[in-house]
Structures are given as structure tokens and as C-alpha cells.
Amino acid sequence: MTNNLEMSLAAELAAAARHAPRPADDLLVRVEEEHRRRRRHGVAGFAAAAAVVLLTAGAPFVIDAARGTPATPPPAVATTKAPVQEADPTYPPIEEVWPGAVHVVPATLPNGRPFRPEVFLDDHTVLVRTERDGNADKMDGLWAYDVAARTARLLVQVTPPPKTVVTASFVLADRDRLYWWTVRKQERKRIVDIWTAPRTGGTQRRLTTFEGVPGYGGIDLEIVGDKAVWTLWGKGGVFEMPLSGDTPRLLPGTSEYTLIGWPWAATPRHDYKQRSDKQVIFGDLLNIETGKRSKAPVEPFASCGISWCVKGGTLVGREGGARELPGMPDISPPALDRFLTLLQRGKDDGLRGQVLYDLATGRGADLGLRPAKKGMPTATLDYRARGLFRYDRDGEQVIVNLSAIR
Template identity: 75%
Template sequence: MTDNLETSLTAELAAAARHAPRPAHDLLARVEEEHRRRRRNGVAGLAAAASVVLLTAGAPLVIDAARGTPVATPPPTAAATERPAQQADPVFPPIEKVWPGAVHVAPALLPNGRPFRPEAFLDDRTVLVRTEKGGHADKMDGLWAYDVKARTARLLVQVTPPPKTVVTASSVLADRDRLYWWTVRKQGSKRIVDIWTAPRKGGAQSRLTTFEGVPGYGGIDLEIVGDKAVWTLWGKGGVYELPLSGGKPRLLPGTSGYTLIGWPWAATPRYDPQQYDPDQRDLRQRVDELVVFGDLLNIETGKRSTAAVKPFATCGISWCVKGDTLEGREGGTRDLPGNPVPDPLALDRFLTLSQQDKDGKSRGQVLYDATTRRAGDLGLRPSQNASASLDYRSNGLFWYARDGKQVIVNLDAIR
């Protein structure tokens, strides 16, 4: 396989995954079933599974306490060089030893015997988790507060999806007082989005707003910013807002075609695999010409900038991922101690890297902090086809399955 073709294939899979729901920890085992049933995002859902095998990545930055203007860590100015063939990637300590206060190992089941999926940290030891009927990602039926120290769980919300629900939020959000998620349901030929909320301390769910306009089995990327909900439509772009008190959504001026990548930042162009015909001869060339999210917009100030990088690359707020390097939007390059799939960094700071030994064989993965340049080995065994995927929309939480348990990392607690 040529370098260009491999880059193109990797780009296609990673980009499709960016607009798919976050994969469940057992997704690899369910790929064939999901393909047959054409669940969720169709091709994008399968690509998300493939991206778990290829792994994810990103680039560095520090965001202030309000998560407003990013404060970039000055990058090295030396030009990047490709690592010599057959050179082993550096070895890093276990993730538990690198960030002991932020890493928690929990059982795979709640005390009542139900599987669960971590969503967000409510405090240093309490995790918001979800349960799903029949293990179906689009049939969320409960939100719980799970204590990672005492290993106890308390039901917060008995979730009831509306009839004919086809997609459920890939993540649940929490602010000081409330929880938020969304669903997509069928209504004739239309797809209707409902945004839901419930008290953070527990209680009944209520509908915040309803609107139509998502394509096919699409959804939204949702964030809560102060007293407003903001989101982007999968596959269409545009940044919309709605007061938490209710009302009608409105498109924010100047954001048409932009994708929200972390408030107040939106970027374009997105990579939409559906716009490319796999039978076209120019597919690889057209993919190789892309700088995904290369044009950046600060929604609050209206300031725009274009990344000073060459294709193919995928950009976040401060850095772009290009091959096995990070390139600053305004210049500067840093080699990575492993191989990523192009994707923005979680919190514009964290990414996972796959590593190889001197014989070119997989040695597993590490979580890499681009701000401090520290990394921790995830402890996954390549012989078991175990892998982890870090989504840049991760709400400050990273989790993966390991040896029948769940490793839950509080990214916001890493200093």
C-alpha cells in the first residue's frame, strides 16, 4: 500500500468517525451485526468501528478556566523528520502511575448487574453513567451517579426515549444544575431532534426544544454554554443556539457550513465521506488535498484564521495532526511518540497513539498529553485486539475496557 493511499484510507475512516456516535467498548465484536442492521450513522457507524482499530489522535494547547481563548504552548521550531524504519517507539509507564489521581479502574457492571457507560465526572469521585436497554446504544433507559471509590450507584433519571427513536445522544452533558442529552425520532419522512434535560441531583426528564432538519440517521454535537445550548448538525454544519429557558433555535451569524469543535471555536471544511464516490478515480487525490477544519472561526469575536499547513491534515483549535506529527496552526512542528489517526485533540490537549516495537509489531496504545508531553501506557494487549478511542467531544472523560473492567480517566483533573 502506498503512503498516499494509506493516508487517504485513514483519513476517510477517521473523518467518518468524527460524525458518528462514540463507539461502545464492545463495538468491534458488534461490527458485523451493526452493518447488517445499518444502525445509527450507516457507513459512518462502520467507519467509527474501523477507526477504533486504527486508533485516534490530536495536538497540544492549554485552555483557560472558562474554556475560552486557548493559550497555545509554544511549539518547537525544528522541522519534523520521519522516524527511521524499525525504530521502536519510546516506552511509557502505566497510565495509573503517570496520573494516579485522575485514573480510576471500575467494574464493568453496576451493583445491580447492569452494564454501564461513563459519560462525565460530576465531581472528583462521582461519574455520570448511562444504562441501555438490551445493550442498544439508541435505547438509553437510565442515568446514574456512580461512586468510583465506594462502587455504589444511585439512579438519577429514568430515561424514556420518545416513540420511533432512531438515534440517541453519543454523550450526556452536565452543568451545575442540570443534565442534557438529545434524541432523533422518525416522523414520516422527517427526522425530528428533541433536546432533553433533567435535574443534576435527579428527577424527571423534560423536553427543552424540538426541531427538524437533520439528514438521514444524523444527529447533533451539543454543548452547554452559560445559559444557552449550542450545537452543530451532523453532515450539514452551522452553529445554532437556544436559551435554556426555551424558545426556537437560531443559526448564529456567519457560521453556515462551520462545525462546532469546542466553544467558542468552529471550523471548516469538514470531511464528509458521502460527498465522495468510492468509484471515482480522483478520490485519493481529492482527499489528499484537504486540510480538514483548516479555517477557524471564533464565534464570540468573529475572528477567522487559516492554518498554515499543507494537506493532508486535520486541525483542532491550536494544532493540526499530519502523519505522525503535530503542526501548529501558525507554524512549528512536533514529532509524536506513536501513530495517530487524524482528529482534533480532546480538550485541545489529549490524544491516543498506537505504538510499535523495533520489529514493527503493535505494542499497544498510550494516552498522550501534548501540553506536558507526558504519556501513560493504557495496558491494552494487542494479542487480544484490545484498543481505545478518544473522541475530541469527550466532555473531559476518557474511558476504555481492559481485562473485563473499565478504566475511567478524568482528563480535567490532569495538571
């Protein structure tokens, strides 16, 4: 088995983990908390699974049906030298490729507190969050951080409700307000509260409350005009509610769908109960506004976004056309329907590092990271992050404003 195939398997398994349902019992609470802190789904289990797959595939043997013992395979009649794998193309550092969109900043605010970037408020200001004890479910502040001056201003003193167990993966911002959500325990139920505060700073206010979140799950939230729209983790269905308040309603025909970027929803989600090689994750696409549906033109195992599908190292357009990628992608949907991160192979067929790749222009940029271990991505691009890509490098944070890349 070549290292390239190992990269493919590991990358596909890691990506599938990010679409998995959240744990449903208390045994996995700490795993969920680590997921929440890292803003990505855990991949440890899939790394182990990948190792099993790779070891099994790398050392095949034949079972003698009569004796139930390993049989010696027949000697090869002829051997052919395996073709030499060429290294993936190299790209300049990300700071050189998109200088106006890339910002390298400290890991802490001027007051010494670690922070997590959430969304760009303008070209030089990022909304960031702070958390007590490094726990993502104990968010205590939202700040405006100036990436040029490296100064921070507190916007909202966040107070999670009692018995909060999960807090929003991402905080949203529209022209006037900020939005996030929490999940709390109430007897044996899980209650979701959606919160808002002024974009310029002020007091948080509860927008709505509802129950029905499975296990330690949550929601993926979007703000669309004067409505909040969301999908339940691990359960599907696209719901909406006016920002002025009302009873949430399930949008017709969406009970099996996951919101992937308004007005688009897709199915199926990754399902642990189904073999991954039988799935095209998010292969069936629905435009909620028009009712138009489309089916991905790829075979399992693959993963799709709005315009593109990824199968191994091949990019396939939903409307047709395919091309090879200069590396092995993390096959979650492209961010902004445009950007992927790719694991790259060096001359020795080993891992060289990662690049951020723009599907629209074909440009790529090296992230400046050490090679990933065991084929797993070092930096993870999440399509739900609304145009912000961040990763850790040499004790600092690299923040990329994807929306500013032309």
C-alpha cells in the same frame, strides 16, 4: 511499504471515518446503531479501504502503454539498505502516571447492568447511562456512580419518545442540570428533542423540539451559559437557543461550520465525495464570539483542532512550530485541545500498543492494551466527550478524568 506507513494510512482513514456524515437510508440503520452503541464512528469500511490501499501500494507494477500488460520494471542499478526504524519510546502504565485521574471499575453496576460513563460530576462521581438490550438508542437511566466505593444511585428514569431512532452520543452536565437529545420519526421527517433533568436527580423535561436533521443523523450539543448550542451531523451550521425556550436560530456566518468546542467552529468536515488527500479536515477555524478566522498552516491530508493540527506523525501548531510525535496519532482533534492517543511501534517495526499523550507536558502513559490489529486503534479518544476518556481492558473499564490531569 513500512509498517509505520501502514499505521499512518490506517490511522488517518479511521479518523476520517469519525467525521463522516451518518447514513441516509434504512439500509444502514444497523450500522448506525452499532456506531451509537460504541460511541464511535464505524471504521470497517475504511479498514477495507486501507487494506486495498496497502495492498496496491505494497505490490506496485507498471503497465506497458502499448500492450496494456504489466511490464517488468528495469533492474535496480544499486541497492541501499533501508534505515533501521527505531522503536517508539516506552511509557509507564497509565495508573502510575496519573493515579488521581485514572479509575479501573467493573463493566457492570452493582445490579449487574452494563453501563457507559458519560461525564465526571466531581472527582469521584461519574454520570453513567444504562440502555435496554445494549442499544444506545434505548437509554433508560442516568446514574451517579462512585468510582471509589463502586456504588450507584439512579438519578433519572429516562423515557425516550416513541419512534426514537437516534439518542445523544454524550450526556452533558452543567452546575445544575443534565442535558441530552433524541431523534424520532414523524411521518417522513426527523424531529430532534432536547431534554433536561436536575443534576441531583428528578424527572426529565423536554427543552425544545425542531426538525431538519438529515437521514439518521443527530446533533453535537453544548451548553453555553443560559443557551443550548449545537451543530447538525453531516450538514453543518451552528445553532443556538435559550434554555428558557424559544425558536432555534442559525448563528451568522456559520452555515458551513461544525462546532468543535465553544466558541470555536471549523470547516471542512470530512466529505466522502471528496478525496481525502485533498482535505485539511477542520483546517479553517472561526471564533464565533469575536469573528476571528484562521487557516491551518498544513497541507492535505491533515486534521486540526483548536490549537493543533496533525499530519501523519507530526504535530503542527496553528500559530507555528512543529514536532514529531512518539507514535502515530488518531488524527481527530485533541481532547480538551491537549490529549491524543498514539499507536506505537516496537523493535520489530510492528504494533506494540497505545499510549495517551499530553501535548501540554510531553508526558505519555501506556494504556495496557494488546497491540491493535491492522493498524486500527483499540481505544478511541473522542474530543466531544468533555474531559472523560474510557476504554475496555481485560473485562473492566478504565475511566480517565482528563480534566483532573495537571
